[in-house]
Each structure stands twice: as C-alpha cells, then as structure tokens.
Amino acid sequence: MSLVNMKALLQEAQSNKYGVGAFNVANMEMVMGVIRAAEEKRSPAIIQIAQARLPYSPLHLLGPMMVAAAEHSQVPIAVHFDHGLEEERIKEALELGFTSVMIDASHLPLEQNIEITSRIKELAASYGASVEAEVGQLSGSEDGSTEHQAYYSDPGEVKELFESTGVEAIALSIGNAHGLYKKEPRLNFDILRDARELVPTPLVLHGGTGISDEDFRTCIQNGICKVNIATANFLAAEAGVREYCRKEERNYFEMSRAMVDSVCENAARHMDVFESAGKAGNK
Ligand code: 13P
Numbered sequence: 112m113s114l115v116n117m118k119a120l121l122q123e124a125q126s127n128k129y130g131v132g133a134f135n136v137a138n139m140e141m142v143m144g145v146i147r148a149a150e151e152k153r154s155p156a157i158i159q160i161a162q163a164r165l166p167y168s169p170l171h172l173l174g175p176m177m178v179a180a181a182e183h184s185q186v187p188i189a190v191h192f193d194h195g196l197e198e199e200r201i202k203e204a205l206e207l208g209f210t211s212v213m214i215d216a217s218h219l220p221l222e223q224n225i226e227i228t229s230r231i232k233e234l235a236a237s238y239g240a241s242v243e244a245e246v247g248q249l250s251g252s253e254d255g256s257t258e259h260q261a262y263y264s265d266p267g268e269v270k271e272l273f274e275s276t277g278v279e280a281i282a283l284s285i286g287n288a289h290g291l292y293k294k295e296p297r298l299n300f301d302i303l304r305d306a307r308e309l310v311p312t313p314l315v316l317h318g319g320t321g322i323s324d325e326d327f328r329t330c331i332q333n334g335i336c337k338v339n340i341a342t343a344n345f346l347a348a349e350a351g352v353r354e355y356c357r358k359e360e361r362n363y364f365e366m367s368r369a370m371v372d373s374v375c376e377n378a379a380r381h382m383d384v385f386e387s388a389g390k391a392g393n394k
Pocket of ligand 1: 135194289290291339342
C-alpha cells in the first residue's frame with residue numbers, strides 16, 4: 112500500500128476498466144480529505160499539484176506533505192506533479208519523491224513536444240518515476256492559461272508521441288477544458304476510441320469538473336484511466352469553510368475539519384463514479 116508509482120496504479124485500472132481520480136490539492140486539509148476518502152472507499156488515488164499553483168502552495172512545503180501523506184496511507188497513492196512547464200521545477204518534484212510528473216509541452220509543435228517529453232522521460236526514469244505527456248491543447252486554469260480555446264488531439268500524433276517517448280500516460284483534448292465549463296461539454300469519444308486503438312498506454316482526462324457521470328463512465332470504458340479533478344476540489348474546500356462559518360460559535364480547528372470533510376466527500380463521490388472504490392482490497 113502507501114506511496115506507489117503511477118504506472119502500476121494506472122495499469123491496474125486499465126486492466127480492470129476503472130478510473131483513478133487525480134485530485135489537485137493546495138493545503139494540508141485538502142491532502143487529508145483526499146487521503147481519507149481513498150481509505151474510506153478502499154480506493155487507489157492520485158494527489159497532485161500543478162506548477163501554476165506554486166505561488167500559493169510552495170512546492171518545498173506542500174510537496175513533502177503530499178509524499179508523507181501517501182507513505183502513511185492504507186491504500187495505494189501516487190503523488191504527481193501536474194502540468195509541469197519547466198524542467199527545473201519537475202526535477203524539484205522528483206527530488207522530493209513525487210512518483211510521477213507531467214510535462215506539458217502540448218502548446219508546441221509535435222516535434223518539439225516529443226523532444227522535451229523525451230528529455231523529461233529520461234530524467235524521471237532516473238528517479239523511477241512515471242511521465243504523463245499531453246497531445247492537443249486544453250485551456251484554462253491548471254495549465255496557467257486563461258483562454259478557453261482548445262485544440263483537439265490528433266490520434267496519429269498521440270501514436271507518434273507514444274512511440275517516440277514511451278511515456279506512461281497521455282492526456283488528450285477531446286472537448287474537455289479546465290475550470291468551469293461555460294456551456295455543457297460535448298466530448299468527442301471518437302478521438303478517444305481512435306487513440307485507444309493506436310496506443311497501449313493509459314489515457315488521461317483533464318478538466319474533470321463539470322463532466323457528467325455518464326460521460327465519465329463512457330470515457331473510462333474507452334480507455335481513460337486517470338481523471339483529473341481540480342476545480343471541484345477547490346470549490347468543495349471553500350464551500351466546507353463557508354458553510355461552517357455560518358455557525359454562531361466557531362473556532363479555527365473546527366473550520367479546518369470542515370474543509371477536510373467537504374473535500375473528502377467530493378473525492379469519495381468521484382471514486383464511486385470512477386468505480387475505483389473497493390479496488391484497493393480489504394483492510
Ligand atoms: P478541472 O479544474 O476542470 O477539474 O481540471 C483539472 C485538471 O485537469 C488538472 O490538471
């Protein structure tokens with residue numbers, strides 16, 4: 112149990128057709144909430160932080176806490192660096208013991224994406240860690256951008272990137288976006304199915320907030336093994352505190368607990384939908 116490599120976690124999910132929730136965290140309460148949900152649900156999980164969030168949650172402070180939480184958990188937990196943009200930052204995460212890193216070079220032409228991803232693959236391999244790459248650009252928040260323009264993945268490019276780099280996971284752009292959707296997302300499952308046919312590696316769905324349970328299930332049935340949830344987790348953290356602060360009598364510690372509870376509830380709900388609940392075996 113405890114801290115595991117993301118490759119093993121995703122391969123298990125791929126063989127048994129369930130999804131592993133990758134929950135973005137920003138502080139101790141959020142880390143505790145996700146880990147508690149995973150333990151209560153007997154579910155594997157991934158805790159992650161995106162490079163764009165480091166001005167709020169410094170890596171040298173939050174990173175060791177994430178690793179320690181995974182090491183002490185009773186279920187398999189991978190610790191992932193989400194949307195890594197610079198090699199130096201990725202290296203810092205690997206030094207701290209993260210078991211997986213994402214290199215987001217999806218905004219570059221494929222050739223350059225492959226070149227940078229290959230370099231990170233070699234670096235991560237020297238730490239025994241996995242790499243997630245991205246083909247086709249998503250928009251919004253966790254990747255540090257503000258525009259809501261997305262470029263669909265080309266399954267042929269997904270194949271080329273996989274064959275050139277051998278990464279352990281690939282994120283796709285199929286109509287998904289980070290943050291709150293302005294209108295209901297319409298996912299293009301054909302792109303997903305085509306990519307699935309072409310590459311054996313686990314596929315990743317970013318922009319999980321706002322996607323319907325039914326679409327989550329369709330994605331998982333068609334090759335998605337890792338589902339990223341950030342905004343819903345941050346909203347849950349905030350809502351838990353807001354709700355608690357309506358009480359007349361309150362104190363800091365119970366407010367902190369309210370945040371843990373609310374994040375736990377959100378993560379647990381997703382674990383049920385992704386059918387990862389129960390997959391970590393019995394105690
Ligand atoms: P959401 O904020 O839409 O849940 O996206 C999460 C994500 O993909 C993080 O990389």
